[in-house]
Structures are given as structure tokens and as C-alpha cells.
Amino acid sequence: MLNITEKILARASGKTSVSPGDVVFVNVDKVMVHDVSGPGVMAVFEKLRKTGMKIDKIWDPDRVWVAEDHFVPAADKISAQNIVLLTNFTKQFGIKKHFKYGMGQYGICHTLSHEEAMVLPGEVYVGGDSHTNTTGAMGAFAAGLGHTDVAYVLLNGKIWFKVPETLYFKINGKLPDHVMAKDVILKIIGDIGTDGAAYKTMQFGGTGISEMSVESRLTLTNMTTEAGAKSGIVEPDQKLRDYLAERGVTKYDEVHGDADAQYEKIYEYEASEMEPIVAKPFSPENTVVARDLSSIELDKAYIGSCTGAKLEDLRAVAKILKGKTVKIRTEVLPAAMSIFRKAMDEGLLKIFMDAGVVVGPPTCGACCGAHMGVLAKDEICISTTNRNFPGRMGHVESQTYLASPLVAAASAITGKITDPRDIS
Amino acid sequence: MEPFTKIKSIATPLDKVNVDTDQIVPKQFLKLIQKTGFGQYLFYDWRYENGAPRKDFVLNDTAYENSRILLARDNFGCGSSREHAVWALDDYGFKAIISTSFADIFYNNCFKNGILPIRVSDETLQKLFSTKSEIEIDLEDQSIIVDGVTISFTIEPHWKKILLEGLDDIAVTLLHEDAIVRYEKSHKI
Numbered sequence: 001m002l003n004i005t006e007k008i009l010a011r012a013s014g015k016t017s018v019s020p021g022d023v024v025f026v027n028v029d030k031v032m033v034h035d036v037s038g039p040g041v042m043a044v045f046e047k048l049r050k051t052g053m054k055i056d057k058i059w060d061p062d063r064v065w066v067a068e069d070h071f072v073p074a075a076d077k078i079s080a081q082n083i084v085l086l087t088n089f090t091k092q093f094g095i096k097k098h099f100k101y102g103m104g105q106y107g108i109c110h111t112l113s114h115e116e117a118m119v120l121p122g123e124v125y126v127g128g129d130s131h132t133n134t135t136g137a138m139g140a141f142a143a144g145l146g147h148t149d150v151a152y153v154l155l156n157g158k159i160w161f162k163v164p165e166t167l168y169f170k171i172n173g174k175l176p177d178h179v180m181a182k183d184v185i186l187k188i189i190g191d192i193g194t195d196g197a198a199y200k201t202m203q204f205g206g207t208g209i210s211e212m213s214v215e216s217r218l219t220l221t222n223m224t225t226e227a228g229a230k231s232g233i234v235e236p237d238q239k240l241r242d243y244l245a246e247r248g249v250t251k252y253d254e255v256h257g258d259a260d261a262q263y264e265k266i267y268e269y270e271a272s273e274m275e276p277i278v279a280k281p282f283s284p285e286n287t288v289v290a291r292d293l294s295s296i297e298l299d300k301a302y303i304g305s306c307t308g309a310k311l312e313d314l315r316a317v318a319k320i321l322k323g324k325t326v327k328i329r330t331e332v333l334p335a336a337m338s339i340f341r342k343a344m345d346e347g348l349l350k351i352f353m354d355a356g357v358v359v360g361p362p363t364c365g366a367c368c369g370a371h372m373g374v375l376a377k378d379e380i381c382i383s384t385t386n387r388n389f390p391g392r393m394g395h396v397e398s399q400t401y402l403a404s405p406l407v408a409a410a411s412a413i414t415g416k417i418t419d420p421r422d423i424s
Numbered sequence: 425m426e427p428f429t430k431i432k433s434i435a436t437p438l439d440k441v442n443v444d445t446d447q448i449v450p451k452q453f454l455k456l457i458q459k460t461g462f463g464q465y466l467f468y469d470w471r472y473e474n475g476a477p478r479k480d481f482v483l484n485d486t487a488y489e490n491s492r493i494l495l496a497r498d499n500f501g502c503g504s505s506r507e508h509a510v511w512a513l514d515d516y517g518f519k520a521i522i523s524t525s526f527a528d529i530f531y532n533n534c535f536k537n538g539i540l541p542i543r544v545s546d547e548t549l550q551k552l553f554s555t556k557s558e559i560e561i562d563l564e565d566q567s568i569i570v571d572g573v574t575i576s577f578t579i580e581p582h583w584k585k586i587l588l589e590g591l592d593d594i595a596v597t598l599l600h601e602d603a604i605v606r607y608e609k610s611h612k613i
Binding site for chain 2: 017024030035036039040043044046047048051059071075076078079085128130132144145147148149194195199202228230275282355368370387389390391392396
């Protein structure tokens, strides 16, 4: 009667069974830090050293991987210095999986987690970033931690969790052509609120999920963070196995929930009833159907981030932009070099450039307001990203509307928020 | 860490819901690598305009200058997992935050840095927002005392022990893994 999350946590803590609310010490399979959390962890190490603790090795360098994503290309002197620090850190502790900007594959940490098959089904994965939940779509338990907790895991390979309750979201049927996973998760967050899943797991299942690509599922789990969830998860299936096989990985130990698994609550949605949804400033729960916002004039369209710049997201954008010209400033930033390359091979970059779009390197960039095209005061942006808090993408008085890649592309053409069904 | 026992202070009322960690410490300060000195960046974009303090922001009100307690609304600390947010609150001088709800990662990060986050009911929070009196927080007793009224609160036993004894979570967990599980089991709230 255990669900997949309980089974993974039971296995990782050497127990036959666990229940929501139990405290368990789990063995961690993989850990990730990036160019913000890495230096944060180093600061914690420094503090520990001052208390007399000797830190000259970490638990298992082969289970740790490092991404350069928030402030690359180096936004200024301090971020350049942080990359140097991160490099010294990985050298010092013998961490080999360091995806470096300008040296082949690199990209947003959550994107690398699936593009590079860094995390496998059944594993416990933690990272120094709140959107670590993304990787739960690989059938793993994936949760974000603060710097102190990541430091602890790096030293011990373990962490304690209170076993979360699970909310099960059952999606029935196939999504209409103009609707993407982003619309589904925005709809759900609008329904349950930004703390609707606080300290809970959001599990997605049903025929709607079986129909969905792995990349679409990753959009769902990515945004579970925006509902306050501890983690998001999808059970492994043949699509996931194929996805991993394409990346040369066939050996892993899948975990599945029991047939009579228990959930705190089950929510049911009909895929055929879904519509393009947009979240208005300044909260992802502030959702309405895209058509209700057709009078909103925009300054910019941003197609990027771990949520909205995977290959299928770029294909969706290209479908809309083909043969058209953008009316507002538009940027496409593929989420990893591997995606950038595929977009080039498939001719998507040409479509973007012909439409007048700037194509930029993989980075968290303006999604978190770091650099690479941030917003000015009073500017309004439609974005395929995951947060629209005040100042998230730039000035504290700028505004971000969250939308699917299809809606963002349609809006880029008209200069106003546009439902993709309403363009010729 | 300094043991947390009792504090008594007026409370700074931050009357906003869904305050995310980027409001607490804006992204431009994440590049700094030291763990101290973040207090000056706390609520930076709300606190300053072109480098000058904004008169309409509560932290710039001299009445709250020595406040050690922050009153917040629903879902405080949502968004990015950056621990810098807690480092900034601590460095500024806040030792307790009272709200109806906190985001999960932020909530855990508080305890790692000696800050007590307290969850209270809507009614209690309203009462605290409406008083100008000093508020006393007694962790041992799990109570908030204000205007002669005592309100109790709940806290996970493990976190209470950590704060009361000023223990470093990493060191404690290293030594007492089994004890923590036993302790949590016997004190389930």
C-alpha cells in the first residue's frame, strides 16, 4: 500500500515500510550544486572549519555534479570569480562531473539532470536549488535543500526527511494541440495555490501523463515548487526507459507504487477541457485563460529556463514563428548546449533568426533577473519561465506573465498576450 | 550558535503575503561568498530607492529599529532556496519570524542558523499585527506572551532542542542520528 515516494524513501533508509510523517535518514544517490549554491556551501564549510572541523574530503565525489548556470556567461567580475572558486572546489574534492561553460555540454542544472541522465529512476537526489523537484519526472525522489543541508550531504551522504504526504493528480486523456504541460501545471497551481502542496509530494499520473513526453512531464514536476511541494514525481514507464536508452543508460532499479498505494488526496482533470493559461503578476497562482488577457500589451517575450526551453518547447515556438516576424523584443535561450545543437540541426535557429529573435547561450539569465536581458521599470514580459514574483526578471516594478512556449510565441508575433488558436 | 531561550521585543510588521527569498535578498547580492554581512541587503529593493532609504518601508521606520521579531503573512520565504535570505535576516538582527505559513526550504534553513520560525493561526497573527506592545517569546515553554495574553505554539522537537541548546545542526546530526529519530518518534506533534 505504499506509493512510489514512500517506497523510494523506505528503500533508501533500509526499511521495508514508511508512513507520511515518519522521520527517515536516507542514503543519497546524487547531489548537485551550481554557481550560487556551490559558493554558499563553501561558506558553510568555512564556518565549520572555524569550529575546528577538518574538511579535506567529501563523502563521494562521483555522486556529486556541478553546473554553471545562474551567472554564466560571467555577468561581472564577482560572478567570474565565483566560477573560479567553483572550479577550485571541484578540483580540490575530485569532482569530475563539472559542466563548464564554454567547454562542450553545459546548461541549466535541472536540464542537465535529464539531458545527461545524471539522475536515474528510484534514486534519491538532492540539489542546492529549489527547482530540484524537476528531476522527479525521472521516477526519482528529487528535492531542493539549503546550503547547510547540502554541505551536510556532501560530508555524510545522508540527510533526514519527514516522509511527505502525496497529492495525486490524475490527468485523463490527451491534451489538445494548442495546450502544453505548462498550461496544465499553471491550472493546477491556480486551483491549489502557492502553498497548496506545502511539504507534500505532487505525483502525476493517468492516461494524460502516459500520453505526455518525458520533457512535458519535466515541466509539471519543475513547477511543483511553485505550489510549495517538497517534491514532484511521475512513475517510470516505457517512454522514460526509451528516453534514458537514447542517452545510453539502461541499468537502474525502478521503483513503482503498490497497486493499492495511498494518497492524501486525488485530484482529477480532463485533458480535453484544458485551455492555454497565463499566470499574471505577481504570483504563479494568479491564473486566467490566455484569451482573457488579450488586451495586455507587451514589451518582451522570453523563451528560456529549465521550465520552458527544452527541445520540444523550442519546436513549439518554431511552429508558431515560422515565416512570421516578432513585434516585440524576443529572446530564445536553449536550456542546455545539447538542446541548442539539436535546435540548430533541426533548423529551428534559422526560423527564430528569420523572425527577428535573438538566440542566446544556455543560462538561468533573465529568468531569475540575474543578467542577459532583464526588465526595466514598468516593462511587461511574457515568459516561459516559472516565477513572476515582484522583480523576479529585473526591476521590482516590472511585470512578468507566465505562459507556455506556444502562448509566448503567439504573443511575440502580435505584441499582446495571445492564445495560439487566435493567430492565423 | 547562541542558544535561543527567551526574547522580548517589539515586532516589525511586514504586511505582505508570498514574500519570496528574492525580496528578502535580491539576486544581485547572491554572488557574494561570505556568510556574514548580508543584513545590509535585507529587503533591499523595498528598503532603498537609488541608494536612499524609502520612507514608506517598515524597516526604515525608527520605531522598529531594535526589533528582533518579524511578523509576516502567508507563505513567507517562498521561491529560491537561497540560504542567503536567512543569513540576511539573522545578520540584521531578527531572531524570530511569526507567520501563518512558511515555505518548506526556508523554514528548515531558519533552524540551521538559529532563527525561530513560528507558525500561528490567522487570528493570532492578526492580534500580533494590531498591537504596538512588546512581544515575548519563550521557546522552552512554547509560548508567545503579548498584552498579558499567553498563546502557545507548536514546534518539531528536534528543532526545539537544536535552538535551545544552540547546537550546530551538522555536528548534532553527525553524532546523534539514531537519537533524533527516537526523539522525533516519542514527541510526535
